[in-house]
Amino acid sequence: MDKSGGGEAELVYGDGEFHVVRPGTYVVCAATGTRISLDELRYWSVDLQEAYASAEISLKRYLALQAAE
Secondary structure (H helix, E strand, C coil), rough: CCCCCCCECEEEEEECEEEEEEEEEEEEEEECEEEEEEECCCCCEEECCEEEEEEEHHHHHHHCCCCCC
16 A cells, blocks of 8 residues: 555545545546546546546536436
8 A cells, every 4th residue: 555645545525525535646537547636636426426537528427327327
């Protein structure tokens, strides 16, 4: 485990904010698997508790889930 906090963070996503459960420098995009720096994290799903690398990816994920229902 990376003791410097430079690894993957664990977050709880809320409305307009997130809380760090386990320190780190990035999270992984749920749709693409790319790393997202916490400084650049802007898009996530509160309901699904997952992060997205961009607004476009977030929308595509949302539409795919709606179509699957």
